[in-house]
Amino acid sequence: MSFFTFAWQWLTLASHWHGSAGVPARLIEHIEYTAIAMVIAAVIALPAGVAIGHTSRGGFAIISLANIGRSLPTLGLLILVFVLTSGASWAWLIPLVALAIPPILVNSYEGVLGVDADLKDAAAGMGMTSRQVLFRVEVPVALPLILLGLRTATIQVVATATIAAYIGIGGLGRYIIDGLAVNNYGEVAGGAVLVVLLALLVQFAFVGLARLVVPAGLRKQAQQS
Amino acid sequence: MSWVFANISMLAHLTGQNAYLALVPVLIGLVISVPLGIVCARWSWLYSPVLSITSVLYALPALALFVVLIAYTGLTDTTVMIPLTVYTLAVLFPSVVDGLRSVPEPVRQAAVAMGFGTWRRLAFVELPIATPVVIAGLRIATVSSISLVSVGELIGIGGLGYLFEDGQQRDFTTEIVTGIVLIIVLALVADTVLVLARRWLTPWQRGAGGDSRLPILRATLRGRPGAGLT
Numbered sequence: 001m002s003f004f005t006f007a008w009q010w011l012t013l014a015s016h017w018h019g020s021a022g023v024p025a026r027l028i029e030h031i032e033y034t035a036i037a038m039v040i041a042a043v044i045a046l047p048a049g050v051a052i053g054h055t056s057r058g059g060f061a062i063i064s065l066a067n068i069g070r071s072l073p074t075l076g077l078l079i080l081v082f083v084l085t086s087g088a089s090w091a092w093l094i095p096l097v098a099l100a101i102p103p104i105l106v107n108s109y110e111g112v113l114g115v116d117a118d119l120k121d122a123a124a125g126m127g128m129t130s131r132q133v134l135f136r137v138e139v140p141v142a143l144p145l146i147l148l149g150l151r152t153a154t155i156q157v158v159a160t161a162t163i164a165a166y167i168g169i170g171g172l173g174r175y176i177i178d179g180l181a182v183n184n185y186g187e188v189a190g191g192a193v194l195v196v197l198l199a200l201l202v203q204f205a206f207v208g209l210a211r212l213v214v215p216a217g218l219r220k221q222a223q224q225s
Numbered sequence: 226m227s228w229v230f231a232n233i234s235m236l237a238h239l240t241g242q243n244a245y246l247a248l249v250p251v252l253i254g255l256v257i258s259v260p261l262g263i264v265c266a267r268w269s270w271l272y273s274p275v276l277s278i279t280s281v282l283y284a285l286p287a288l289a290l291f292v293v294l295i296a297y298t299g300l301t302d303t304t305v306m307i308p309l310t311v312y313t314l315a316v317l318f319p320s321v322v323d324g325l326r327s328v329p330e331p332v333r334q335a336a337v338a339m340g341f342g343t344w345r346r347l348a349f350v351e352l353p354i355a356t357p358v359v360i361a362g363l364r365i366a367t368v369s370s371i372s373l374v375s376v377g378e379l380i381g382i383g384g385l386g387y388l389f390e391d392g393q394q395r396d397f398t399t400e401i402v403t404g405i406v407l408i409i410v411l412a413l414v415a416d417t418v419l420v421l422a423r424r425w426l427t428p429w430q431r432g433a434g435g436d437s438r439l440p441i442l443r444a445t446l447r448g449r450p451g452a453g454l455t
Contacts, residue, residue, distance in 0.1 A: 003293055071368045071412030073375040076405040079389045083398055159286045166379070176289050180379070185296060192289030199284030 007193045010186035021174070023194065029170040030198065033161045037093060038154055041100035046146070049105045053112025053142070054134050062109050069102035074160055082167050092164035099160055100153040107149025111142030143214050151206040158199045162191075172198070228399050240407055243384025246377065247370040248415070250306045254313025254366060259359075261314075262321025263347065272322055283315035287376045295380060305377040312373065313366040320362025324355025357430065360423040367419060368412045375408065385411075 010016065017023050052058045077095040085091055115138045123137045124130075139146075162173030175191025178184070229236065265272040290308040298304045328351050336350045375386030383390075388404030391397075424430075 002296075067364075067368065067416065068409060068413070070365065071372045071409045071416075073372045073386070073389075073405060073408045075375050075378070075386060076389045076401060076408065079393045080398065080401045080405065083393055083396060083401060155284050159284050162286045162288060173286075173288075176286065176292065180288075180292050185293075188289060188292045192286060192293060195286050195289065196281065196284050200281065203280065203284075 003189050004193075006186040007189035010190035011193065016190070026170055026172050026174055027194065027198070030158070030161055030172045030195075033092060033096065033164055033169075033171055034154065034157050037096035037100055037157050037161070038150075040093070041097045041104055041153060041157075042150065044097070045101045045104035046108055049108030049149075050112050050134070050139065050142075050146075053109040054138060056113055059109065059113065062105060066102035066106045069098060072098055074099055075163060075166075078163055078167065087167075089167075089169060091167055092161070092169060095163070096157050096161060100157050103152040103156070104146075104149045107152075108142065108146045111145030111149075112138050114145070115141045140215050141218060144210065144218060147206060147210050147214070151203065154202050154206070155199050158202055159195060162195060226399075228397075229403055236403065236407065239385050239387055240411060243371065243374050243386075243408065244411060244415075246302060246305050246374045246382070246384050247309065247411075248367070250309035251313050251363070251367050251370050253306075253310045254317055255363065257310075258314055258317040258321050259352075262318055262325060265318075266322045266325035276319060279315040279318050282311050285311070287312075287373055288379055291377060291380045300381060302382060304380065305374065305382050309370045309373060313370060316366040316369070317359070317362045320359050321355065324358030325351055327358055328354045353427070356426050357423055360419055360426075364416055364419050367415045371412045371415060372408055375404070 011023075019025065049062070052062055072095075074095045077098060078091060081094045082088070082091040112134075119137055119141065120133055123133045128136065161171055162176055164171045165173030165177040172191050172194050175187050175194070179187030179189075179191060261275065265275055285308070287308050290311070291304055294304045294307055298307070332350065332354065333346070336346045341350065374384045375389060377383035378386030378390050385404045385407050388400050388407075392400030392404065
């Protein structure tokens with residue numbers, strides 16, 4: 001229990017909530033890193049996954065790529081990019097994008113690929129073009145899985161964005177890395193609690209988002225969360 | 226390249242350490258997940274509360290967990306293994322439940338009609354049918370665990386992660402790249418072993434192609450323990 005006592009003591013000290021090293025500022029930085037990495041990863045992985053699922057060509061390549069992507073050590077990639085760019089301040093971006101791509105890619109691919117063939121037939125029979133079938137049938141039906149991929153990726157990125165602090169940037173990881181450096185247990189515990197709370201918030205946000213955007217007829221089947 | 230050959234015994238040692246630190250937690254995670262999954266598949270009201278707990282654990286930053294655990298288990302292998310076990314559990318537990326739920330009702334009824342009791346049905350019918358889904362989860366857990374060990378380097382116990390920190394200090398790219406490549410190779414080897422194990426354990430799927438693809442997919446889709454790095 002002492003973990004929570006330490007975390008609580010650190011979190012409830014008013015001085016930790018002000019200024020550029022305060023919790024609100026670090027939280028905003030952390031959200032910023034997560035958002036930038038997620039937008040880039042989604043721009044790359046969503047169209048690719050959807051397109052490959054639609055044409056059902058190249059599926060093997062996607063799965064293999066995702067597998068290798070999962071085994072990429074994020075810390076190693078971070079240090080490699082950092083050293084290669086002689087210490088660029090954006091070095092954190094590459095490993096986070098690499099981390100987010102596999103779940104988005106695999107889920108959008110499998111989601112679109114798994115759409116019932118009868119549904120697609122019916123849509124084509126109603127006179128829809130291949131494009132219309134994709135955007136009016138396949139993508140909406142695949143939406144629960146696509147969102148699951150985005151959610152998994154976001155939670156991973158939130159937890160992992162802490163590494164930005166390792167190369168001297170901000171975000172909630174500062175508390176964990178700095179606390180480790182000076183043996184301030186409370187600071188590490190407080191930082192960890194904040195990261196977990198942010199991850200939970202993301203989880204709830206995605207559940208809410210799914211309510212908003214997933215077609216009503218699909219929600220019953222999509223009880224995955 | 227010459228650096229690699231000159232240091233081959235160190236690299237072999239680090240690779241072995243990395244494999245050990247990664248695979249023991251996967252085994253422990255499996256040993257916990259299977260009974261937990263069986264219980265939650267049987268009493269389904271338990272599933273969603275347990276799932277929300279494992280999802281929270283899944284979001285814990287690995288580095289924070291390592292540091293927090295130092296206070297309890299010190300700078301030992303255990304400190305690195307506990308978080309990896311937790312992540313394995315988070316990935317594997319839903320796979321076990323999905324796998325058991327994928328057993329077709331007629332199959333279950335046929336087993337009952339043949340006089341199988343609860344335990345025999347579990348051991349000889351339900352668990353074998355769940356195996357492909359469980360192994361799909363196991364593959365993700367194993368690959369992630371192997372790559373996550375390197376974060377332990379930040380507290381001094383990181384298998385191949387040692388090459389990252391050392392390479393950074395010496396500004397020596399070859400060493401960092403070697404570390405990344407060895408981790409990927411180790412992960413691919415472990416993954417291949419699991420695929421072969423699945424073929425061996427589920428001979429009935431080899432031929433005409435079973436259609437238990439969907440639950441396997443669902444297990445694959447969960448992605449790797451987010452917890453990610455630090």
